[in-house]
Amino acid sequence: DWTSESFIEDQIAAIRQTVGEGKVLCAVSGGVDSSVMAALLIQAIGERAVCVFVDHGLLRKGEAEQVVETFGGHFHANLKAFEEKERFFGALAGVTDPERKRKIIGENFVRVFEDHANELRDCDFLAQGTLYPDVIESGSPTAAKIKTHHNVGGLPDWMRMKLIEPLRWLFKDEVRNVGRLLGLPEEMVEREPFPGPGLGVRILGEVTRERVRMVQEADWIFRSELRSRGLHKGIWQSYAALLDVRSVGVMGDERTYEQPIVLRAVQSEDAMTARAVNIPFDALEVIASRIVNEVDGVNRVFYDLTSKPPATIELE
Ligand code: XMP
Numbered sequence: 043d044w045t046s047e048s049f050i051e052d053q054i055a056a057i058r059q060t061v062g063e064g065k066v067l068c069a070v071s072g073g074v075d076s077s078v079m080a081a082l083l084i085q086a087i088g089e090r091a092v093c094v095f096v097d098h099g100l101l102r103k104g105e106a107e108q109v110v111e112t113f114g115g116h117f118h119a120n121l122k123a124f125e126e127k128e129r130f131f132g133a134l135a136g137v138t139d140p141e142r143k144r145k146i147i148g149e150n151f152v153r154v155f156e157d158h159a160n161e162l163r164d165c166d167f168l169a170q171g172t173l174y175p176d177v178i179e180s181g182s183p184t185a186a187k188i189k190t191h192h193n194v195g196g197l198p199d200w201m202r203m204k205l206i207e208p209l210r211w212l213f214k215d216e217v218r219n220v221g222r223l224l225g226l227p228e229e230m231v232e233r234e235p236f237p238g239p240g241l242g243v244r245i246l247g248e249v250t251r252e253r254v255r256m257v258q259e260a261d262w263i264f265r266s267e268l269r270s271r272g273l274h275k276g277i278w279q280s281y282a283a284l285l286d287v288r289s290v291g292v293m294g295d296e297r298t299y300e301q302p303i304v305l306r307a308v309q310s311e312d313a314m315t316a317r318a319v320n321i322p323f324d325a326l327e328v329i330a331s332r333i334v335n336e337v338d339g340v341n342r343v344f345y346d347l348t349s350k351p352p353a354t355i356e357l358e
Pocket residue numbers: 144192193235236237238239279313350353354355356357358
């Protein structure tokens with residue numbers, strides 16, 4: 043009968059059988075599915091699993107480093123980590139429209155792959171982190187769509203390789219279990235859903251390095267306080283975002299005119315509906331005070347109480 047152990051054994055055999063002496067291109071984002079998929083491929087075919095990580099500078103604090111450390115360091119994977127912050131911040135300069143930001147991030151993601159085509163085009167397969175619910179949703183088990191379609195703007199022709207989908211029989215909790223058995227760090231296995239355009243859609247208005255820093259620091263404070271108080275359990279997503287307005291405050295003897303952080307934490311089953319989490323007021327008060335004191339450029343903190351619908355989980 044089915045266990046995570048037997049799944050791993052069977053999949054490793056199946057991957058070796060399918061791939062033969064070939065190479066597999068495996069894009070890792072730092073999210074649960076792509077991380078588990080990469081770990082499985084590395085276990086099955088070692089350095090013929092070509093793991094690609096694009097650091098667009100829009101992940102949470104420490105997450106890009108953790109991807110490099112886990113795959114490049116711990117697993118000794120064939121990891122190609124492309125540091126592309128310059129490209130993304132350059133392309134996003136001056137852009138404030140949410141849909142344009144999404145489009146720019148998706149397109150530049152594809153461009154990174156195009157620019158590195160010479161190193162990548164000899165891959166025979168493209169690994170894709172499709173899960174069982176995606177298979178069901180797409181109607182037929184043979185018709186699984188390119189899941190990343192939300193996030194990328196059309197793949198270059200040379201990337202239309204044969205697809206392999208080693209997680210297509212798993213539900214999310216099974217994926218997490220498999221990840222644990224494969225030795226992925228717990229933070230990675232438990233990671234919340236995170237939008238492909240990353241912090242780009244959590245920074246209202248222009249995305250700059252400075253504003254990314256503000257969101258990363260506020261987000262880090264918020265989530266470490268939740269964790270250290272045991273309040274993170276049962277939360278579907280929690281994050282800090284930056285609004286595109288300024289308001290007046292006072293710090294020491296000085297008047298400030300700076301930007302506000304919004305904190306959002308929701309419970310949900312499937313992201314279709316969501317409710318704000320009832321975080322104790324004293325915790326919120328400590329978090330707000332830490333953020334204003336520790337994050338330069340922030341002078342006010344809000345907590346978002348809105349349900350989905352009518353709001354969405356993300357702010358853009
Ligand atoms: P909303 O904001 O529509 O989000 O309530 C529902 C879920 O989808 C995630 N999300 C995205 N995921 N690319 C993604 O891969 C995106 O552009 C994107 N936008 C939203 C969001 O985090 C939530 O889990």
